[in-house]
Amino acid sequence: MxxxxxxxxxxxxxxxxxxxxxxxxxxxxxxxxxxxxxxxxxxxxxxxxxxxxxxxxxxxxxxVAYEHWTRAAKLREESARAQAEAAKEARTAALALANLGLTVRDIGAMLGVSHQRAAQLIAGAAPDTALGAQATPARATT
Structure with a gap:
């Protein structure tokens, strides 16, 4: 053909x-x-x-549009990477709080999410990500 x-x-x-x-x-x-x-x-x-x-x-x-379009694509990629990193950190924070003995309701309240979402974050965290969590309290700012 x-x-x-x-x-x-x-x-x-x-x-x-x-x-x-x-x-x-x-x-x-x-x-x-x-x-x-x-x-x-x-x-x-x-x-x-x-x-x-x-x-x-x-x-x-x-x-006249190509440079803007390629910049937008680059920014979308950076945003996706940052969003993935933020999600990983949220899971790690939830697991660290769980390792300190907090309930999922308290974890949810501290992280500003529902207790169901807190449970999801804990379940989605890698087991070894919060092993180094220290019992030293940190002040949360809101």
Whole structure:
């Protein structure tokens, strides 16, 4: 099966669709129209059925937005890592309090969560994460 690439770039008013293998260009009003327009162009120029070949779109992200989009993706990744670390620390704190003999109701009250959530945090903590918990009290600030 033949394969073609549809290089898609935003023009002033339309999406410009270039098929390098046949050195031809067409346009589309929306990204949704790109594939049918590219297939029609290739079918007419190569005299083949529009569904008889593979079409690989290569959409060029407009440069004015690309930097912002990649920064947003990086921030989402950092946020996910921070959220995972925060969850781990919450589980460790709950387990440390449980190791001090506090009830799940007291643990929930101290951590600002329900007693059911406190029990979940304790159950989800790795058994060795709070082994070093000391009985020295620390003041909680609220």
């Amino acid at each position: 033949a394969a073609y690439t549809a290089r898609v770039e935003r023009g002033e008013q339309f999406w410009l669709v270039t098929i390098p293998e046949i050195q031809r260009t067409t346009q589309a009003s929306t990204l949704r129209e790109v594939e049918p327009m590219a297939r029609d162009l290739i079918a007419v120029m190569q005299q083949v059925d529009p569904q008889s070949f593979e079409l690989k779109p290569d959409i060029v992200f407009p440069s």
